[in-house]
Amino acid sequence: MLISPVFDAALGGVFGLLVGSFLNVVIYRFPKILERQWDQECAELSGTPLEPQPELTLARPRSRCRQCGHMIRWYENIPVVSYLALRGKCSSCAAPIGIRYPLVELATGALFFFCIYTGGVTPHALAWCGFSAAIVALAMIDWDTTLLPDDITLPLVWAGLIVAALRWNNLRLTDALWGAIAGYMSLWLIYKGFKLLTGKEGMGYGDFKLFAALGAWFGWQALVPIILMASVIGAVVGIAMKMSSSLREGGYVPFGPFLAGAGLTAMIFGPASILEVVGL
Template identity: 40%
Template sequence: MPLLPLLVVVGVLGLAIGSFLNVVIHRVPRDESLVHPGSHCPNCGHAVRSRHNVPVLGWLMLRGRCADCATPISARYPLVEAGTAALFVAVAARFGWSWALPGYLYLAAVAIALALIDLDVMRLPDKIVLPSYAVAAALLVPAALLAGDPAALLRGALAAALLYLLYRLLALWGMGGGDVKLAPLLGFYLGWLGWSAVAIGAFGGFLLGGLAGAALLLTRAAGRKSRVPFGPYMLAGAFLAVFAAAPIGDWYANLLTSAPY
């Protein structure tokens, strides 16, 4: 089937999901309801008009300010919406019309929410992480069976166990409990793709986290004892593997075979 209609539909879906993720990112860390009250200005309390709730366009129409009290509205809101749409389109381009696509779209949405919450409050909420195990199983178990690849489930389970053990060990040296809970979920998704994805996703998270930490130290934005959330780098490493495990694996294999002995 043509890919373009899928990309358009998924992009529009991503804008809508991104709008909802803004609510999740703001309310979940505060233990607030995702349903009540409806979208409203946190300064004056007025409800957001329906036409202003249109992803990205609503913020542009308002010129980044509340329609009632003119309080500035963070540019992060349209960026989350546009970013979710872009990531959804990228995931759809990667998986195409496949049974696995819904599972990885869910992972994309969860990744954006968890990364920004961790950056905001340095916490990966159980309310998002733990239910994601059930959702991942509900989406990827049928996908593997329908695709005729039940071995993907075994790889996913083994990879989840391996990453759990790795992060549980690292917890002895200060790794956060939220990171330990997130690791098996990412392991399941990466293992579903293959062992090269597991290796690149796990290593990529530590590499990206190390580079970011070094940059913060060099710019004096953080000190040696500063706490730095690691969840965003775990998630970034996972998506690096989702999109580039095959070319990175091929590059590394070529590097090994061409090395002089």
Template identity: 55%
Template sequence: MLDGFVLDAALAGVFGLLVGSFLNVVIYRFPKMLERQWAAEAADFTGQPVAETDTFNLVTPRSRCRQCGHQIRWYENIPVLSYLVLRGKCSQCGTRIGMRYPVVELVTAALFALCGWRFGFTLHAAAWAAFAALLICQFLIDFDTQILPDDLNYTLLWLGLLASAVGFTGVALVSAVWGAALGYLVFWVIFQLFKLATGKEGMGYGDFKLLAALGAWFGAEYLLAIVLLSSIVGAVLGIVLLVVGKIANKDIPMPFGPYLAGAGMLCFVLGPAAVPDLLPFAFPFGSH
């Protein structure tokens, strides 16, 4: 039986490497696709001619070096391995390739392997793997652009409700629905109170939707724990960014989405059953 779980985890991990490579494309291209869409909609609304642009989506054009335009060959795009063989540089111009690419691939592989280990090579594992992949995208897209795309938030939300309905999350459907509703409402109320008190907007509507999606996956009982864990994730991430010099200007706002996404992934990695033991005060009415 143990060998079976190891094999499932290994297969899921390999598949995760491939998915991680694709997630790098999504993280970079999806915000740019949204910007093009918004520009076209704005031009249409104002009656301005829509500028002709080349096709740009998750498939076209093929990946290229951003510095010299070298088209990435298939053997230069093998997850992790190609990065190591190329020593982290473009084969044509020698421009450094960001460490993020192999890191995303490895993190995705690790989370997929965890799904395979826990649930086997099953639809149950696939559901949680999709959960992990969507959170990785939301974490980095929001970190880069301060945008939490609705397409990804809604996909995560509906998958959570469907996963609850078929028993993949261990959360009763009624709790999942209340988790989604209250997750949105809690942040909406905080947003409105903060705006009344300061005249400023303290967070974006994407944060409401992301917490709603996490509520659908873990249930209403876990909302307080997720918010508390997001604060811990934010503190750790802030310290790391300060240490590596990524935060030079304290006036630059930090998005909250990565903290929420990180908290969701932490709940999954620890296992929902372990979270009440870690944060017992966050569950005054017990957990599912």
């Protein structure tokens, strides 16, 4: 009886590996695309022409080695397998390939496997696969750049509300709606209070939108467990980085990856289990 569910989940996992490979492109290129758009808008407002730049989209140009410019062939871009076959090095110049690339692929594949295995090939499971992919991309982009792009966070909010409206996740639409509202407003109020007291900005608006998205997907009842877990893990990681002198310039740690991690934990184990993890 388990052969079919496991087979379906395995296929889902393989598809997740492919999606993870694409997410690596999104994580690296999308912030650069946004920066170009912002530079273009600033240039138009100031009347200062920009120098022509090479085309950059998620599809073009083809992936290349950052060191030598070697164009990556299709058989060098098979998720995980190519990394192992190349022993983590460029086939042309032997420059090391970051371990993060196969880890993102494996994480996405594992999340897709979990969603299909627990939910079957259903709209419910496929929706959570999409949620997982978006969360992985947001976590990594925020860690690299401290950006949580509206192009991902806002569709994630709407997707959560639509999924609830279609009853694909056993969540009432009213709970999802109030989850989105409470998620956004709670962090916005904390942000405003912190700024009034210190004159500094403690977080970005992207964090509000990501928390709103988590509220839309899990309901308002899950917001307290999620923010508790994100805060505890964020504090532990921040202290560890400070003690090891590995904090980036300005001494900050982006909060988005910890919100994302708490969201994935809630998806896998359920929001209530988070309270047990943090000891409440």
